Amino acid sequence: MALAALLRPLAALWVALGLVAALVGLAAFGLGERHLAPLFGATLVVGVVPGCLILAATRSMPVGASALDALVLGLLAWITIPLLAAVPFYLSGYFDPVDSLFEAYSSVTTTGAILLPPEDLPRSLVLWRAVLSWLGGFATVLLAIAVFAALDSDIPAIRRSTLLTIQPDDVFSHLRLAATRIFLVYAVLTSVIWLALILTGNAPFVAITLAFGSISTGGYAPFSGGLDEHLGAVSITLVMLGCLVGAVNFSLYWDALRDRKAWLDIDLAGIAILVTVLAAFFIIASPGHLLQNLARSVFVVTTSGYAYGTAAMPVLVAAIFIAMIGGAAGSTTGGIKISRIMLLWRRMDVELATLADPSIVRPMSFRARPAPDRALIAIWSYVLAFLFALGIGTILLTLSGLNFEHGFIAMAAALANVGPLYQEAAIGWDWDRMSDGAKLVLIPAMILGRLEVLAALAAVWALFIRK
Known part of the structure; x- marks a missing residue:
């Protein structure tokens, strides 16, 4: 692994974050908070400064990396970028060092767990949260389409797309092309949601915060409480659509420009099934609130976690486990991903058919592609690694002072990157009531969930163990 393969792209990301921070600093002037501009x-x-120095020092060094090397870059980026992003939170005086880190990692990983309500913060810091979540959503999609697709090239759960031709021996050779195309799709869809929210009567600041928070599935809003307390039915519907847009594999949008049959993707059917099933549970538990139950179902499935109403989440167990499934691969959602679960479901169908009639030979396929046993082993490994991380994290949180119920739900919310779900579990459950030890346990859990648990472990192995 060449040193430049890690340092040069990582330095470019630091520079990009610094430039985005400068834009938010300029926005602080427009928001009447010029005293906060120096923080950004x-x-x-x-x-x-360090990014440009590294870029200058490595200018003549060749840059090339395998998919595993790029995965290491992703791990280092998700560790270092939030460290830089935490600076405005800390310098503002609203957060101590641990809380600043928690807010930054929560934002960049699109977890959406907040320690202070928006009303208690300057609007520029509220915007900074949403911007970081939007950038984290973009990075998540890029990592999934440009890196995970190369690592899992034989797994039919990953959608093949004309968006990018993968070269596993040198992912960086096409990374700029992938980043350009994905950013174009991501930015256009965000702009459409923002403009639609403005046209429905929302202020530009409210609209941009909700647009960033919905498409990144970070669940950020410029106000606390349920959406119904601040928005009309049409605006809530637009936020729901924004979350659903973020929950779909972004390569599908590119493919749909050339072939309308791309909309027949099985992930869309899976998301629709999850939303319908969870909404039915909610309706049974709380009849007479159709829009509320449907909206809550969408916000759970897409792992955005926006609140609707003041009551605690009904059928909490179902909501937690469906949130841990999440949306499509190649989306901004957290969780295991619906395509992996559907592939395992297809395998169960084949096994049951074989048990019923051993003479029947049913080949295993998914998305019109053969599903080899190694693909199923890889998915089972990921599911087991996710559950193992959930168990270990819950134990660590109980040791930090939380009871088992709080620890389990908090760890599930962190791994699935659906932070608001913890606050909706019960009245009075807030992230700011946790000890610093619990927050420090949850930060790596957010990274594991965003990078995907098994991939994160592979990155650690490649960074510290592989020769």
Whole structure:
């Protein structure tokens, strides 16, 4: 693994974050908070200065990396970028060092767990949360389409797309092309949601925060409480659509420009089934609130976790486990991903048919592609690694002072990157009531969930063990 293969792209990401921070600093002037602009200037300095020095020092070094090397880059990026992003939170005086890190990692990983309500913060910090979540959503899609697709090239659960031709021996050779195309799709869809929210009567600041928070499935809003307390039915529907847009594999949007049959993708059917099933549970538990139950179901399945109403989440167990499934691969959602679960479901169908009639030979296929046993082993390994991380994390949280119920739900919310779900579990459950030890346990859990648990373990192995 060449040193430049890690340092140069990582430095470019630091520079990019610094430039984005400068834009948010300029926005602080427009929001009447010019005294906070230097805070974002600090992130500009700590991101751009070392980043430019590394770029200059590695200018003549060749850059090339396998998919596993790129995965290591993803791990280092998800560790270092939030460290830089935490600077404005800390310098603002609203957060201590641990809380600043928690807010930054929660934002970049699109978890959406907040320690202070938006009303208690300057609007520029609320915008910074949403911007970081939007950037994290973009990075998640890019990592999934450009890196995970190369690692899992033989697994039919990963959608094949004309968006990018993968070269596993040198992922970076096409990374710029992938980033450009994905960013174009991502930015256009975000702009459409933002404009639609403005046209329905929302202020530009409210609209941009909700657009960033919905498509990234971070669940960020410029106000606390349920959406129904601040938005009309049409605006809530637009937020739901934004979350659903983020929950779909972004390569599908690119493919749909050339072939309308792309909309027949099985992930869409899977998301629809999850939304319908969970909404039915909610309707049974709380009849007479159709829009509320449907909206809550969408927000759980897409792992955005927006609140609707003031009551605690009904059928909490079902909501937690469906949130851990999440949306499509190649989307901004957290969780195991619906295509992996559907592939395992297809395998169960084949096994049951074989048990019923051993003479029948039914080949295993998914998305019109053969599903070899190694693909199923890889998916089972991921599911087991996810559950193992959930169990270990719950134990660590109980040791930090939480009871088992709080620890389990908090760890599930962190691994599935659906932070608001913890606050909706019961009245009075808030992230800010946790000890610093619990927050420090949850930060790596957010990274594991965002990078996907098994992939994160592979990145650690490649970074520290592989020769």
